[in-house]
Each structure stands twice: as structure tokens, then as C-alpha cells.
Amino acid sequence: MSILIDRHTRLLVQGVTGNEGLFHTEQMLAFGTNVVAGVTPGKGGEWVLGGKVPVFDSVKMAVDATGANTSVIFVPARFAADAIYEAADSGMDLVVCITEGIPVQDMMRVREYLDQRQVRLVGPNCPGLLTPGECKVGIIPGNIAIPGTVGVVSRSGTLTYEVLYALMLVDMGVSTCVGIGGDPVNGTNFIDCLQMFEEDSQTEKIVMIGEIGGTDEERAAEFILDRLTKPVVSFIAGQTAPPGKRMGHAGAIIEGGAGTAEEKIKALRNAGVEVARHPEEIPDLLKSR
Amino acid sequence: MKLHEYQSKQIFSKYGIPIPKGRVAATADEAKQIAKELGSRVVIKSQVLVGGRGKAGGIRLAKTPDEAGELAGQILTMEIKGLPVRKVLVDEAANIETEIYLGITNDRAARRPVMMASSAGGVEIEEVARLTPEKIARVHIDPMLGLREYQARDIACGIDLPREHTRLFGQIALGLWQAYVDCDATLAEINPLVITSENQLLAVDGKMLIDDNAQFRQPALFEMRDLDVEAPSEVEARRYGLSFIKLDGNIGCMVNGAGLAMTSMDIIKLFGGSPANFLDIGGGASAEKVAAALRIILADPNVKAILFNIFGGITRGDEVARGILAALHEVKTSVPMVIRLVGTNAEEGRQILAEAHMITAETLVDAAKKAVAVATGAPAAAGG
Numbered sequence: 001m002s003i004l005i006d007r008h009t010r011l012l013v014q015g016v017t018g019n020e021g022l023f024h025t026e027q028m029l030a031f032g033t034n035v036v037a038g039v040t041p042g043k044g045g046e047w048v049l050g051g052k053v054p055v056f057d058s059v060k061m062a063v064d065a066t067g068a069n070t071s072v073i074f075v076p077a078r079f080a081a082d083a084i085y086e087a088a089d090s091g092m093d094l095v096v097c098i099t100e101g102i103p104v105q106d107m108m109r110v111r112e113y114l115d116q117r118q119v120r121l122v123g124p125n126c127p128g129l130l131t132p133g134e135c136k137v138g139i140i141p142g143n144i145a146i147p148g149t150v151g152v153v154s155r156s157g158t159l160t161y162e163v164l165y166a167l168m169l170v171d172m173g174v175s176t177c178v179g180i181g182g183d184p185v186n187g188t189n190f191i192d193c194l195q196m197f198e199e200d201s202q203t204e205k206i207v208m209i210g211e212i213g214g215t216d217e218e219r220a221a222e223f224i225l226d227r228l229t230k231p232v233v234s235f236i237a238g239q240t241a242p243p244g245k246r247m248g249h250a251g252a253i254i255e256g257g258a259g260t261a262e263e264k265i266k267a268l269r270n271a272g273v274e275v276a277r278h279p280e281e282i283p284d285l286l287k288s289r
Numbered sequence: 290m291k292l293h294e295y296q297s298k299q300i301f302s303k304y305g306i307p308i309p310k311g312r313v314a315a316t317a318d319e320a321k322q323i324a325k326e327l328g329s330r331v332v333i334k335s336q337v338l339v340g341g342r343g344k345a346g347g348i349r350l351a352k353t354p355d356e357a358g359e360l361a362g363q364i365l366t367m368e369i370k371g372l373p374v375r376k377v378l379v380d381e382a383a384n385i386e387t388e389i390y391l392g393i394t395n396d397r398a399a400r401r402p403v404m405m406a407s408s409a410g411g412v413e414i415e416e417v418a419r420l421t422p423e424k425i426a427r428v429h430i431d432p433m434l435g436l437r438e439y440q441a442r443d444i445a446c447g448i449d450l451p452r453e454h455t456r457l458f459g460q461i462a463l464g465l466w467q468a469y470v471d472c473d474a475t476l477a478e479i480n481p482l483v484i485t486s487e488n489q490l491l492a493v494d495g496k497m498l499i500d501d502n503a504q505f506r507q508p509a510l511f512e513m514r515d516l517d518v519e520a521p522s523e524v525e526a527r528r529y530g531l532s533f534i535k536l537d538g539n540i541g542c543m544v545n546g547a548g549l550a551m552t553s554m555d556i557i558k559l560f561g562g563s564p565a566n567f568l569d570i571g572g573g574a575s576a577e578k579v580a581a582a583l584r585i586i587l588a589d590p591n592v593k594a595i596l597f598n599i600f601g602g603i604t605r606g607d608e609v610a611r612g613i614l615a616a617l618h619e620v621k622t623s624v625p626m627v628i629r630l631v632g633t634n635a636e637e638g639r640q641i642l643a644e645a646h647m648i649t650a651e652t653l654v655d656a657a658k659k660a661v662a663v664a665t666g667a668p669a670a671a672g673g
């Protein structure tokens with residue numbers, strides 16, 4: 001078992017003919033992901049990557065022709081909200097949006113729309129998901145994790161790779177890694193993933209990687225205290241970040257004194273979570289749990 | 290992006306929100322002229338993007354045009370919290386009876402905008418929330434429906450607004466909401482919204498923050514951006530699509546990804562060093578972008594070492610390595626560099642760097658320790 005993606009995932013790539021879309025589609029295929037279709041409006045009928053992936057003009061056409069059940073989005077920010085609506089309206093089970101820089105008011109409307117239709121979104125501004133040995137959706141390098149029993153959920157991108165890599169170096173495997181993204185309003189959150197990992201029979205321990213800004217980590221801490229039986233190890237980035245400055249991610253900003261790393265670490269420790277001082281400490285902390 | 294008070298109020302005015310008569314001046318003479326035209330007592334307000342202008346002496350009342358000119362002249366030579374005052378707003382002074390707070394911001398946890406009002410206007414809303422939370426009325430706004438008129442009436446009731454003002458207050462609230470939506474604001478605030486002794490509602494002060502992610506569809510607003518508020522290096526960084534924040538330490542950081550960039554800063558601190566900056570070169574960084582990043586880091590004379598921490602995902606290691614070499618070819622520096630490349634095409638990247646005899650590191654901890662060591666003048670073995 002794993003969560004959200006596995007060998008049954010039939011993936012469609014929105015923005016498949018763009019630079020990043022094409023590069024990562026090739027990477028996903030090489031990993032073994034079942035990429036069944038691509039969508040770029042105006043390029044329907046073409047094939048990319050040496051005839052491996054057919055391109056369609058719309059998500060609906062791609063789904064009708066290929067039975068895709070998951071979409072990953074690489075389109076530019078100004079078209080990304082529309083791409084998410086299109087995926088949701090075409091009956092996708094899961095929509096993963098890699099695109100960074102979507103205006104927050106767009107995302108509030110997107111989230112409202114998806115909630116009403118009960119469509120699951122991961123992202124935006126995220127690296128996607130990886131179920132080692134089975135499927136990768138997004139941009140997480142496939143060669144930095146091995147199959148195993150640790151579930152990983154993270155607000156960050158490359159910091160997530162750092163943790164996966166540290167786990168692999170000590171032969172600790174991963175059930176699924178979910179990058180939920182660094183925007184203030186996104187789809188799937190920490191609590192959703194913690195719940196799924198709790199219910200997943202393969203997952204034994206959980207790593208949660210947070211960062212400054214917002215209160216998602218604090219709410220996750222409450223959830224861990226109330227509902228979780230599996231042990232959680234955490235790391236929070238941004239302990240040296242100054243307040244009032246957006247640290248790259250739109251969501252990573254300490255506002256009005258709220259959202260500091262200190263508060264998050266305190267809330268997590270109160271919930272019995274081991275908090276690492278740096279990412280390379282995580283494997284040892286997992287072993288001790 | 291922050292807008293100035295005068296810019297915010299001009300926008301509010303377009304949405305039917307009453308604001309005081311007044312204009313912006315860049316010289317004492319202009320301020321005097323505006324005061325003369327207004328023919329009343331005026332308030333001279335420094336236009337800088339920090340709070341606490343009043344306390345710093347950046348807001349003054351003038352009874353005559355001569356006094357207005359004189360005070361404007363004084364304020365225009367001031368610096369407030371390190372920011373030079375380049376413009377003053379000369380507004381007709383209002384006869385204030387009651388001060389109200391009215392604002393909209395995004396409630397991240399609720400994933401919706403929230404409108405808040407308080408009868409304790411003129412005070413920062415965070416302060417009111419801390420001291421007298423019961424004085425704040427709030428409604429969450431459905432992002433699909435927008436603010437409804439009944440919600441504006443609820444807010445008016447919630448702060449015990451005299452009934453005679455409910456109608457106009459509702460128009461102001463709806464105007465503020467529309468401005469918020471149309472401008473891609475993350476904050477739109479009238480503080481205070483006053484009831485004058487002539488029984489009029491007037492937005493005496495205003496503030497807007499605009500979503501940086503909306504720049505592509507708000508070109509006119511982003512042309513209004515005031516660059517004084519940012520360090521020149523941060524402005525330069527943005528030109529290259531880099532996310533950069535200057536800090537006080539001596540170890541420059543160049544990292545791909547915001548979370549890892551923050552982590553690299555944290556781990557430098559953990560091992561006794563001090564980061565000179567936050568810098569995320571982003572995804573798909575080109576050689577040109579990396580070179581620009583290096584120039585920006587090296588422009589800070591405090592920088593005694595640079596830590597490169599590049600974990601390949603969207604960013605390709607060989608591209609980064611070529612960028613570092615191209616930049617070094619151009620910049621020519623003796624500042625030591627510690628480089629860690631992992632992930633997509635990292636081996637090619639490491640090969641390219643090996644030829645340039647850089648200090649390389651295997652792990653994050655190793656990289657941080659080496660960077661701290663070379664920043665304090667200790668030798669670190671080249672080639673890892």
C-alpha cells in the first residue's frame with residue numbers, strides 16, 4: 001500500500017509540451033510512471049518523447065481516449081487556475097499542481113470550487129508525489145528514495161529531497177512522499193496526509209517537514225495529539241528568518257508575530273513529536289522511535 | 290508589495306469611498322500651494338512604507354499655508370525607520386468625532402478573505418485583537434460570491450455603528466471589497482474610517498498590500514512600486530527572478546528552493562556561523578541567473594565565505610556548475626566557496642567543479658561546518 005499514487009495511477013500531464021513539462025514527463029516515464037496522455041491546447045494530435053505520449057487539446061478528450069485518473073500541471077501561473085478547474089471538471093481523482101506563483105485570490109476560488117466537488121488537489125507550488133518503486137508524479141528525483149515504511153509530508157521542495165536522500169543513505173525506505181507546497185492557500189494539507197498515513201498499512205512512521213508562516217503545523221500538532229498512533233518526527237525550516245519578510249514561498253512569512261518556527265516547534269513537542277535540529281538528524285530520530 | 294497611503298486612498302476613491310481632499314507634494318513649495326488651494330487646516334503626512342509615522346513626527350497639523358510649507362520642508366528631510374521621506378500627502382484636516390477600523394485580509398486557516406471592523410479605530414488591529422478582541426466584528430467572505438450586503442450590515446451592527454450611517458458604511462465596505470478583488474490585494478485597510486463632526490464618513494488613512502504573484506495581471510499597480518523600501522540588492526535580485534533577502538551575517542548562501550535556503554541559514558547558525566542572506570535561485574536556474582546571484586552576494590563586503598547548496602530537482606546540477614564557473618570567470622573573487630551538489634545531473638556538475646578546485650561537501654552538515662570554518666579563516670580541504 002501507499003497513499004494517493006501507486007502502480008494503478010494513469011497520469012495525464014497538463015502543459016506537456018513546455019520545457020519543464022517535457023523534461024519531467026521524460027523523467028516520470030523513465031521512473032516507470034504510467035504517463036498515458038498530455039494536454040496542450042492547440043497541439044492535439046501530436047506525440048511527444050518519440051511517440052510515447054499522445055497530446056490532446058483538452059483534458060476531457062484525453063480522459064475519454066486514455067482513461068487518465070490523475071493529472072499533473074506544469075502550465076504557467078497565469079493559466080494554472082484554469083488548468084486546475086479543467087482537470088476537476090474532467091473527473092480526475094487527483095490533481096497535482098507543480099506551478100509556482102499563482103495569485104492567492106485565484107487559489108481561494110479554486111479551493112472553494114474543488115471542495116464543493118470533492119476533488120483532491122496537491123499543491124500548487126509543490127514538487128508532487130513519489131511512491132518509491134511504483135510511481136512518481138511531479139519533479140521529485142526518483143533516485144533519492146527506496147521503498148519502505150516511512151511516510152513523508154512536506155511544505156517544501158528541495159528540502160524534502162534533502163530528507164529523502166538522508167533516509168536513503170541509511171537504507172530507510174519511504175511508503176509515499178507528498179510535497180504539499182509552499183503557498184498560503186493550497187489543496188491537501190498536513191492533517192489530510194497524516195490521516196492517510198495513519199490509515200495506510202505500509203506506513204509505520206511519519207516525517208513532517210514544515211516551515212515558518214501560517215498555523216498549519218500548530219493545527220497538525222493538535223491533530224497528532226488527538227488522533228495519531230504512529231510516531232512522527234518533524235523539522236521546521238526558518239528558525240533564523242526575520243519577521244515580515246517573505247522567504248521565497250508566498251506562504252513563508254512571519255506576520256504580526258505569528259507563524260514563527262519557535263511556536264511551531266513548541267506545539268509539535270507538546271504533541272510528543274521529536275523535532276530535529278537539522279534534516280540529517282531525522283533518520284536517527286526515526287530509529288529511536 | 291506595499292502601496293503608499295496616497296496610492297491606496299486614490300484607489301479607494303475610485304471605488305466610491307470618500308477620502309479627504311488633498312494631493313501629494315515632493316517639495317515644501319508644492320505643499321504650501323496645495324494648502325492654499327484647500328483653504329483650510331491641513332495635515333502633512335509623510336509617505337513612507339513603515340508604521341509609526343505619527344510617533345516619529347512624520348504627521349503634522351498645519352493651520353496656514355505658510356506653516357504647511359514649513360512643516361512639509363521639515364518632514365521631507367526626515368528619515369523614518371531608515372527610510373527617506375520623498376513625498377508628503379497634504380490632506381484637508383477632518384474634524385474627527387469617531388474613529389473606526391475597517392479592513393480585509395486573507396484568513397489562511399479559513400482559506401477565505403475576512404472583513405474586520407472595530408470601533409477602536411486609529412489603533413493597529415493586531416493591538417485591538419490582543420487587548421479587546423470583543424471589539425472586533427468579522428465576517429468571512431465566500432470567494433465565489435463576494436461580500437454580500439447583509440454581511441456589511443452585520444459588520445455595522447457588530448461595531449454599534451449609528452444607524453444613520455449604515456447605508457453609506459455598506460457602500461464603503463462593498464467598495465473596499467471590490468478594490469481588494471480588482472487589485473489582487475492581500476490587505477486593504479481603512480484606519481481610521483472617521484465620522485466627522487459634520488456627520489460624514491471619511492477614509493482618513495488607507496493601506497494596501499498587493500499579492501506579488503499577481504504582477505502579471507496588475508502591471509499598472511506594480512509600476513507604482515516604491516523601491517526605497519527594499520535594499521538595492523533585493524531590487525537587483527528581482528530583476529533576475531531571484532528571491533533574495535539581505536541579512537547581517539558573513540556567510541553568503543546560494544540555495545535552490547525556499548525551504549532548503551531557510552534550512553541552510555538555520556544550519557549555519559546551528560554550527561556557530563551567521564548567514565549573510567537568504568537566496569533562492571529557484572527552479573530551472575540558468576547560468577545567467579546563477580552568475581547574477583553570485584554578483585549580488587559578493588556585493589556585500591561582509592561576506593567571508595559562500596555556501597552553495599544545490600539539490601537537483603527542476604534545477605539541473607550541470608547547469609548550476611556552469612553558472613558558477615561563468616560567474617567566477619566574470620566576477621573574479623578570492624572569497625572561498627563551499628559547494629554541495631546533489632540530485633539531477635549532479636555528477637556532471639561535480640565533474641565541472643572539480644576542474645575549478647572548489648571546496649566540495651557531501652552532506653549538509655559537512656557543508657555548513659566547512660563554510661563556518663572558512664568564514665572564520667580556518668583552512669578547509671579543497672576537493673572535500
